[in-house]
Amino acid sequence: MAIATRYQAVIGLEVHAQILTHSKMFCGCSTDYLTAPPNANTCPVCLALPGSLPVINRKAVEATIRTALALNCEIPEFTKFDRKNYFYPDLPKGYQISQYDLPLSRNGRLEFEVNGEPRRCGITRVHLEEDTGKLLHAGEIHRAQSSLVNLNRAGVPLMEIVGEPDLRSADEAREYFTRLRAILQYAGINNGDMESGQLRCDANVSIRPEGSTTYGTKVEIKNMNSFRSVHRAIEFEIERQVQVLESGGALVQETRGWNDPKGVTVSQRSKEYAHDYRYFPEPDLPPLVVTRGWVEEIRRTLPELPAARRARFVSQFELSIYDATLLTSSKTVADFFEQAVRADGGAPPKAVANWILGDLSRIRGTEAWDTAGAPLSPAHLAQLIRLIDSGTISGKMGKDLLGQAVASGKAPQDLVAEQGLSQVTGEDQLGAWVDQVIAENAKSSQDFKGGKPQALGFLVGQVMKLSKGRANPERVNALLRERLGPGPPNG
Numbered sequence: 001m002a003i004a005t006r007y008q009a010v011i012g013l014e015v016h017a018q019i020l021t022h023s024k025m026f027c028g029c030s031t032d033y034l035t036a037p038p039n040a041n042t043c044p045v046c047l048a049l050p051g052s053l054p055v056i057n058r059k060a061v062e063a064t065i066r067t068a069l070a071l072n073c074e075i076p077e078f079t080k081f082d083r084k085n086y087f088y089p090d091l092p093k094g095y096q097i098s099q100y101d102l103p104l105s106r107n108g109r110l111e112f113e114v115n116g117e118p119r120r121c122g123i124t125r126v127h128l129e130e131d132t133g134k135l136l137h138a139g140e141i142h143r144a145q146s147s148l149v150n151l152n153r154a155g156v157p158l159m160e161i162v163g164e165p166d167l168r169s170a171d172e173a174r175e176y177f178t179r180l181r182a183i184l185q186y187a188g189i190n191n192g193d194m195e196s197g198q199l200r201c202d203a204n205v206s207i208r209p210e211g212s213t214t215y216g217t218k219v220e221i222k223n224m225n226s227f228r229s230v231h232r233a234i235e236f237e238i239e240r241q242v243q244v245l246e247s248g249g250a251l252v253q254e255t256r257g258w259n260d261p262k263g264v265t266v267s268q269r270s271k272e273y274a275h276d277y278r279y280f281p282e283p284d285l286p287p288l289v290v291t292r293g294w295v296e297e298i299r300r301t302l303p304e305l306p307a308a309r310r311a312r313f314v315s316q317f318e319l320s321i322y323d324a325t326l327l328t329s330s331k332t333v334a335d336f337f338e339q340a341v342r343a344d345g346g347a348p349p350k351a352v353a354n355w356i357l358g359d360l361s362r363i364r365g366t367e368a369w370d371t372a373g374a375p376l377s378p379a380h381l382a383q384l385i386r387l388i389d390s391g392t393i394s395g396k397m398g399k400d401l402l403g404q405a406v407a408s409g410k411a412p413q414d415l416v417a418e419q420g421l422s423q424v425t426g427e428d429q430l431g432a433w434v435d436q437v438i439a440e441n442a443k444s445s446q447d448f449k450g451g452k453p454q455a456l457g458f459l460v461g462q463v464m465k466l467s468k469g470r471a472n473p474e475r476v477n478a479l480l481r482e483r484l485g486p487g488p489p490n491g
């Protein structure tokens, strides 16, 4: 982006994450809205029937505090819920219970790297609210365009993580969001699934002349359901804003939607302001006093977080920072790595890392492991690595075998036994193959003796073919040299 050298982009993300509790935020209904029949998981509270009263879900409060602590936030002693009033058919109460001026936490930060450079983004606040229902645009019913409403999702606990406008490029925004997602997964808050909407991200984007210290007019972008689309939408929006300013236009504060197939942002509505929502304290809920003892109790439930785990992978397993960063970006992948290294019999960490980040991730991209699982079990990967390291099979066979183990779910050891794949290292059998190949390829044998090193590679290849790939290539090489003499230097 040539023109962007004269402008600087300013980006702040607002991330919504559903909290994996069994019951909803203010009632006992199940949070299962993905598989339950429409409106099965509803009650007077989440249907907003008159006279019903909400009760705060303690687990959701604790999950929010746990996330806030993982993001280095302060946890004030006093917090309350507020009503955010607006009309939409998926919002049965006509307001959302959220938090306005006294959120559960504030003033945190998240550290990460982009291209090896350390970066930091402030966390304004992490607060707790409830999700809305879902509309299904059903086409024509009784000669009118109609929508159906499913309120199973209404009242599902939702956490909002508001980031400071500290990000300066689409790359930084993607990295920040990747790290944030990993923290949510590690803390057991959310499975990080963007496609099903359990994790959502709105991006606020503005630009300003390079060197300026005030912010430009921001645009909020919605509807991105993958990391790729977050990145693309921000890139597009920066470029669009530069073009508006360069052509003498002015930017308006608005909400735009990301159209993924077309790769553009489209104006949806002008910006609404806090006063439009007529916030006021929720009269049906008591304010919460968060004792220091409670906070410390929650702090003790924090698991090892991605940054700490990455540092441990480097020191304990002697991995590169690069590999350790990739492996710990997803808890599922990091767990898989450790399980393979520690599996019965174990496997060398560097080899496990190479297989995960190489062949295994080509079979199924590691981003998909969180939802679809790893392509095979950690114990089977460890076994495969041991079969190669012990010389039972060649590295090349190992790659073939990996595909078979993934497809069949069978243990690599059993596949080797079933198919008689064990590498042949016995001198008698190898010697017989080598002699046969020398006899059948007199010309190449002469060539090698006469000073053509390439001829040896050909002969090794013939032995491998004769053995159906089971001969150990190093041994074959040595035996051929024994039979034919040392050959030319470097041969």
Ligand code: ADP
Binding pocket: 010, 011, 012, 013, 014, 162, 163, 164, 165, 166, 204, 205, 206, 215, 216, 217, 218, 274
């Ligand atoms: P609003 O009142 O419109 O909700 P906030 O100040 O609460 O705005 O900020 C909402 C989000 O927008 C935050 O993530 C913040 O970092 C981001 N943001 C605020 N100002 C800007 C700006 N000028 N450019 C880009 N992002 C911004």
Ligand code: ZN
Binding pocket: 024, 027, 028, 029, 041, 042, 043, 044, 045, 046, 047, 155
């Ligand atoms: Zn309910």
Ligand code: MG
Binding pocket: none
């Ligand atoms: Mg805001």
